[in-house]
């Protein structure tokens with residue numbers, strides 16, 4: 243069962259940001275304006291020494307030891323990397339980008355046939371809004387559960403553009419294969435058997451979220467997407483070809499922009515892998531910012547274990563030096579917790595943390 247909350251939620255009036263952009267109001271509505279005073283600083287775009295690691299999947303698949311080592315370092319030190327030679331046909335990558343863009347460019351009335359009801363995560367709209375005074379993201383989102391079939395809501399799969407459904411099916415199949423392959427080498431990089439995650443996950447849950455960020459007259463005042471870590475095991479993020487730079491990850495006390503690389507996909511470790519690895523590989527907080535003149539599109543796949551499974555740190559990764567940092571829980575429970583709370587940095591994972599004086 244997909245975790246769909248049924249709380250009576252009052253979220254107030256929510257402006258559609260693409261419509262707002264068209265109307266060009268003199269000022270940005272108050273509900274989008276954030277207090278950035280305490281926000282960490284941003285590294286300048288040109289500082290290449292702080293680029294996230296790049297992993298070549300074709301080398302990993304030959305079990306190239308150096309590449310496995312690079313993967314380990316990427317997961318330990320960044321929680322993010324870009325993957326080259328990912329094996330997904332570039333036409334498939336291009337097609338999903340086109341249908342996503344075509345969907346967002348439809349008239350509002352058409353998109354509103356697939357509404358994201360307040361407090362739920364599937365459909366078109368603003369996600370993770372639970373109160374009238376919560377700040378809103380400068381972003382339109384369209385999210386769908388994909389696998390297993392029981393999490394799908396077929397009424398939310400759009401009939402326009404006509405090739406949307408078929409394209410999403412093909413894309414999702416390819417991304418699923420990629421996730422399985424990446425998890426195999428992530429296991430190898432931890433010194434574990436390659437099939438450990440595949441065996442443990444059961445029929446994995448897969449969901450897609452398309453994010454469209456129109457330009458904003460005051461990017462300094464708003465956020466495209468609130469800071470959060472992903473609840474998944476692994477996330478695959480495709481940045482639109484002509485999109486502005488917008489994704490930023492928190493490294494230490496600094497937001498580091500992720501420079502799009504042509505034909506690469508961005509991969510990040512989600513909360514579930516953080517728990518399974520007892521914090522050796524961490525899910526890293528990230529956010530998206532907007533641009534004054536340019537729009538941005540991202541297509542994000544969340545890949546996670548079946549809701550049925552119980553999980554906690556793997557015994558191989560717990561010892562005297564690395565005491566157990568997370569409790570055991572049911573993944574369905576965590577999914578429910580995740581989707582019924584606003585995006586709040588890494589706070590959502592407190593659900594699983596064993597609080598100790600030394601834990602961070």
Ligand SMILES: COC(=O)C(/C=C/C1=C(C)CCCC1(C)C)=C/O[C@H]1C=C(C)C(=O)O1
Nearest residue numbers: 363385386387449473474544546576577580
């Ligand atoms: C920012 O994260 C999300 O939007 C998100 C939502 C995923 C989901 C759907 C869009 C529909 C089906 C349910 C599901 C919760 C998977 C993140 O997904 C993460 C969060 C958890 C937990 C997870 O398993 O994937």
Ligand SMILES: O=C(O)CCC(=O)C(=O)O
Nearest residue numbers: 451453467489530540542
């Ligand atoms: O648009 C982006 O780059 C970030 C998207 C993201 O983090 C998410 O959808 O979870």
Ligand SMILES: [Fe+2]
Nearest residue numbers: 470471472528
């Ligand atoms: Fe994310």
